[in-house]
Amino acid sequence: MTHMPNGLTAWLTDASLLRDAGDFAGAGRLAVRDPATGELVAQVSLSDAKGARDAVDAAHTAFATWSTMLPQKRAEILHRWHDLIMDAKEDLARIMVAEQGKPISEARGEIDYAASFVQFYAEEALRPNIEGVTSHLDDAEMELWREPVGVAALITPWNFPCAMITRKAAAALAAGCTCVIHPSAETPLSALALAELAARAGFPEGVMSTIVGDAATIVGEWTGDARVRALSFTGSTEVGRLLYRQSADTIKRLVLELGGHAPFIVFPSADLDRAVSEAVKAKFATSGQDCLGANRFYVHRDVYDQFCEKFADAVKALTMGKGADDPDIGPLIHERAIAKQKQQVADAVAKGAKILVGGNVDPLGPLFFQPTVLADVTDEAAIMSEENFGPVAPITPFDTEDEVIARANATEYGLVAYVHSLDPRRIYRMTRALQFGMVAVNRTKVTGAPIPFGGTKQSGLGREGARQGLEAFTDIKYVCRDWG
Ligand code: NAD
Numbered sequence: 001m002t003h004m005p006n007g008l009t010a011w012l013t014d015a016s017l018l019r020d021a022g023d024f025a026g027a028g029r030l031a032v033r034d035p036a037t038g039e040l041v042a043q044v045s046l047s048d049a050k051g052a053r054d055a056v057d058a059a060h061t062a063f064a065t066w067s068t069m070l071p072q073k074r075a076e077i078l079h080r081w082h083d084l085i086m087d088a089k090e091d092l093a094r095i096m097v098a099e100q101g102k103p104i105s106e107a108r109g110e111i112d113y114a115a116s117f118v119q120f121y122a123e124e125a126l127r128p129n130i131e132g133v134t135s136h137l138d139d140a141e142m143e144l145w146r147e148p149v150g151v152a153a154l155i156t157p158w159n160f161p162c163a164m165i166t167r168k169a170a171a172a173l174a175a176g177c178t179c180v181i182h183p184s185a186e187t188p189l190s191a192l193a194l195a196e197l198a199a200r201a202g203f204p205e206g207v208m209s210t211i212v213g214d215a216a217t218i219v220g221e222w223t224g225d226a227r228v229r230a231l232s233f234t235g236s237t238e239v240g241r242l243l244y245r246q247s248a249d250t251i252k253r254l255v256l257e258l259g260g261h262a263p264f265i266v267f268p269s270a271d272l273d274r275a276v277s278e279a280v281k282a283k284f285a286t287s288g289q290d291c292l293g294a295n296r297f298y299v300h301r302d303v304y305d306q307f308c309e310k311f312a313d314a315v316k317a318l319t320m321g322k323g324a325d326d327p328d329i330g331p332l333i334h335e336r337a338i339a340k341q342k343q344q345v346a347d348a349v350a351k352g353a354k355i356l357v358g359g360n361v362d363p364l365g366p367l368f369f370q371p372t373v374l375a376d377v378t379d380e381a382a383i384m385s386e387e388n389f390g391p392v393a394p395i396t397p398f399d400t401e402d403e404v405i406a407r408a409n410a411t412e413y414g415l416v417a418y419v420h421s422l423d424p425r426r427i428y429r430m431t432r433a434l435q436f437g438m439v440a441v442n443r444t445k446v447t448g449a450p451i452p453f454g455g456t457k458q459s460g461l462g463r464e465g466a467r468q469g470l471e472a473f474t475d476i477k478y479v480c481r482d483w484g
Contacts, residue, residue, distance in 0.1 A: 028045065028046035028047075028048065028213075029043045029044065029045055029046060030043065030044045030045075030046050030185060030188060030212060031043055032044060032099050032186075032187075032188060032189055033099075034098050034099070034101070035099075035100070035101035035330075035331040035332065035333055035334070035367045036101050036321075036322040036323060036324075036330065036331045036365065036367070036368075037322070037365070038365075038366075038367075041098045041099055041189070042099075042189055044188045044189070044192065044212050045212075046212055046213045046214070047211045047212060047213040047218065048213060048214075048217065049217050049218070049220075049221050051211055051213065051218075052180070052211055052213065052217070052218040052221035052222060053221055053225070055180045055209040055211050056151055056180055056221070056222065056225050056227055056228060058205065058206030058209060059151040059178040059179065059180050059206050059207070059209060060150070060151055060178075060227045061206055062178045062204055062205060062206030062207045063148075063150055063151060063177070063178045065204065066173075066176060066177075066178050066204065066207050067147075067148045067176040067177070067178075068176075069176075071125045071126055071129075071176075072126065074125050074173065074174065074176070075122045075123070075125040075126055075174070076122075077201055077202050077203055078118055078119075078121060078122035078125065078170060078173060078174060078201075079118075079119070079122045080200075080201040080202060081118050081170075081197060081198050081201035081203070082115050082118040082119045082122060084197040084200055084201055085111065085114065085115040085118065085162075085166075085194070085197055086111075086112075086115050088193070088197060089108060089111045089112070089115075090108075091193070092107075092111050092162060092190065092193055092194075093107035093108045093110075093111050094107070094324075095189050095190055095193050096110065096111075096161055096162065096187070096190050097323035097324055097330075098189070098324075099161070099186065099187050099188075099189050099190065100158060100159075100161055100186070100187050100190070100323075100333065101287070101322075101323050101330040101331040101332075101333065101367070102286055102287065102323050102330050103323050103326050103327055103328065103329070103330050104323055104324055104325075104326045105326050106285065106286060106323075107323065110160055110161075110162055110163050111162060113160075113163045113447070113448075114160075114162035114163040114165070114166040114167075114194075115166070116448070116449040117163070117166040117167045117170045117171070117449045117465065118166050118170040119449070120170070120449035120450065120465075121170035121171050121173070121174035121449075121469075121470075122170070122174065124171075124174050124467065124470065125174035125175075127467075129145065129146040129147075129474075130143050130144070130145050130146070131143065131144040131146075133478075137480070137482075139482055139483060140480050140481065140482045141480075141481050141483075142478070142479065142480050142481075143478075143479045143481075144476050144477070144478055144479075145476070145477040145479060146175075146470070146474040146475075146476060146477075147176070147474060147475055147476075147477050148175045148176030148177045148473060148474055149175075149177060149229040149230050149253055149472075149473055149474060149475050150177060150178075150227065150228070150229035150230070151177065151178050151179065151180065151227055151228045151229060151230075152168075152172040152177045152178070152179045152180075152228070152229070152230040152231070152232060152473055153179070153180050153181075153182070153219070153222040153223070153228045153230070153231045153232070154168040154169055154172065154179050154180070154181045154182070154231075154232050154233075155181075155182045155215075155219055155231070155232070155233040155234070155235065155243070156168070156181070156182070156183050156184060156191070156234055156235075157184050157234050157235045158183075158184035158185075158186035158187040158333055159286055159289045159290060159291070159333070160286075161183065161184070161186075161187035161190035161191065162190050162191075162194060164234045164257075165181060165183065165190075165191055165194055166194070167449075167453075167464050167465060167469070168181075168232045168234075168255075168464065169181060169198075169208060171464065171465075171469040171470055171473060172230070172232070172473045173203070173207065173208065174470065175470045175473035175474050176473075176474075177229075177230065177473045178206060178207045178208065179207070179208050179209075180209050180211060180222060180228070181195075181208065181209065181210045181211065182210075182211055182212075182213075182215065182218050182219055182222075183210065183212060184215075184235075185212070185215065186333055186334065188212040191210050191212070192210060192212070194210070195208065195209075195210040219243065219246075220246065223243060223246035223247050223250075223252070224246070224249075224250075225250070226250045228250070228252060229252060229253060230252055230253040230254070230255075230472050230473055231243060231247050231252045231253070231254055231255075232254075232255040232257075232462075232464070232472060233254075233255070233256050233257070233258075234257040234258075234291075235257075235258065236258065236259055236387075237258040237259040237412070237413070237458050237459070237460075240256040240258040240460065243256070244256065244461075253472045253473070253475075254461055254462065254472065255454075255460075255461060255462035255463075255464060255472045256460040256461045256462065257291070257453070257454060257455070257459075257460050257462075257464060258291075258413075258415075258455065258458065258459050258460040259291060259387050259413055259415070259458075259459060260291040260292060260293070260295070260387065260413050260415030260416060260455065260459055261295045261296070261385070261386075261387055261411045261412075261413035261415075262282070262292060262293065262294050262295050262296075262415060262416045262417055262418060262436075263294075263295070263296055263297075263298055263404075263407075263408035263417050263418070263434075264279055264282055264283075264294035264296070264297045264298070264417075264418040264420075265298045265299075265398075265404055265408060265417070265418065265419045265420065265430070266279075266297070266298070266299045266300060266303065266307055266420045266421075267300050267303075267401075267419075267420065267421040267423065267426060268300050268302040268303050269421045269422050269423040269426060270303070270420035270421050270422060270442070271420070271422060271442070272303060272306060272307060272310065273310070274420070274442065275307065275420040275442075276307065276310045276311050276314055277314065278418070278420070278442070278443060278444045279294060279297065279311055279314075279393075280311070280314050280315065280318070281444040281445070282294035282418055282444040283391070283393045284315075284318060284328065284329055284371055284391055285444075287329045287330050287331070287332060287390070287391055288329075288332075288371075288388065288389065288390040288391040288392070289332065289333060289337070289389050289390065290389075291415060291459075292415065292416050292438075292446070292447070293388070293389070294393070294418055295383070295387060295388050295394075296377075296383070296384050296394055296396070297311075297393060297394065297395040297396070298396055298397075298398045298404050298407060298408065299395055299396075299397060299398070300397070300398060300399070300404075301397045301398065301399055304395075304397040307395070308356060308373075308375050308395055311373060311393070311395070312356040312357050312373050315357045315358070315371050315372075315373050315393070316357055318371050320362060320364060320368060320370070320371065321364065328371075329371055329391060331364075331365065331367035331368050332367050332368070332369055332390055332391075333367070334367070335366070335367070337367075337369075337389065337390055338361060338366065338367060338369055340388070340389070340390060341369045341372070341388075341390045341391070341392055342361070342369075343382070344381075344382055344383040344386070344388060344390075344392055345359050345372060345374065345392060347381055347382045347383070348374050348377050348378075348381040348382070348383055348394060349374075351377075351378050351380050351381045352376060352377075352378050353374040353375065353376055353377040353378070353381060353394065354374065354375045354376055355372065355373075355374055356373040356374065356375050357370075357371065357372060357373040358370030358371050358372030358373065358391070358392075359372050359374075369390055369391055369392075370391070371391040371393075372391060372392040372393065373393050373395065374392065374393065374394045374395065375395050376395075376396065376397075377394035377395060377396045378396070379396070379407065379410075381394065384396070385410075385411060387413075401426065401429065401430070405430070405433045405434070408434060409433075409434065409435045411457075412457055412458040413455065413457060413458060413459045414435050414436045414437055414455045414456030414457035414458070414459045415436060415437055415438065415454075415455035415456075415459040415460075416436055416437065416438040416439070416440060416446065416455075417434040417436040417438075417439050417440070418439075418440045418441075418444065419431070419434070419439065419440070419441050419442075420441075420442055421441075421442075422442070427441050435456055435457065436455065436456060436459075437453075437454045437455040437456045437459065437460075437463075438453070438454075438455075447465070448465070449465050449466070450465065450466055451465055451466055452464070452465055452466040452467075452468040452469065453465045453466075
């Protein structure tokens, strides 16, 4: 790790001992490797089940003071955390590139995005948390008090290693909860850097603990602990189902932000050039490793050939390389992701698809998969029903609105759908018919701290961001007072 001023250099150097040990070696150190080069970036000490329990003990104790602290004081600490994150933006972006591989401009954008949740919830902490109710009883007055639930367990993935933490933690902390955080094993350094900045911001001991360790062990401790009252998870639908089951015995409040399988639909009434440039963003941001990534492209037959040609040209122009060199596309996170790309391309081709661009691992290195465009992909191809989570774009033609609605909705997922058309009635009908938590019309970027992010069906439960992001971290206490 080279560029880390503001004290982070020293802090990470401490975590970089035993450089020659293997992954999860000895008494528990995790080797963090640069996906672009395979080089060792740092070694992180792993916690065990006792560490996970200790973190809950501390969070449970700290809850008594944090939950009763004046909201203004909590907001002040959150604002300080926000400012420290922004001051350390370049360091955090470089840490992220080193362990996650994304292009540096995207990493910088993620730090802005991550910090925006902290600022938003620092302000939300000050909003009224008592609501009046019009009484239906004589001589009684009624109120709803929103109260923090207790300790919250936050479990995050590697694709947005900072933003997925702040989106959860800032909401939980603003609500008055304390939290224990388990980041992905691929990206512990971003999480530890955020934790270090949180400590400097002045969160009291135990209010926010970040625990790196074997996921099943650490999170298993937390799901089994009745003191953990809320669990917020972002990751795959498969692990989400497991945590849902594990949380049942103690009836935890749940937020599950799970997988997506976004359709990207282009009608003849679309601005085609705009649809193409938005399609490139929707597919290839974060090198395709985005739950909002467009997973399947449905293009009306009247503009199909034109779209395929323009999209293929745009994709050929994308640059690929190490995140630090700021290409359009970086490496994928691990070998499993590469294997999935290979399988999905081979399967689609075997079922009739044509490769217009890419299709292979790139000579740049074993974790670089070429941006790929497949045309004439049939619905039987696995990529039309499985998450791709990589840089492969399958395109298929359609003829009617009803047909494309049925095909777009024929999925267990329901996170986001993209529609391109300039016909207002068509847009209205499509927006109504698509069974997704978010519908983006003629654009790709939809997220932000003030909007409730989340999906329908097996893309998850609950919402993050916005006022709604506080709901899982609060219980409603109904108070009915009779003055007699
Ligand atoms: P993942 O489900 O494998 O892992 C996510 C987190 O769960 C990690 O921290 C991991 O350590 C932990 N985990 C893994 N196995 C566990 C177990 N047995 N018990 C407890 N915890 C466990 O997902 P991933 O590969 O890290 O991330 C990619 C997935 O995340 C994709 O499916 C993507 O769509 C989804 N995602 C969703 C959103 C959203 O907001 N809806 C955002 C980003 C990513």
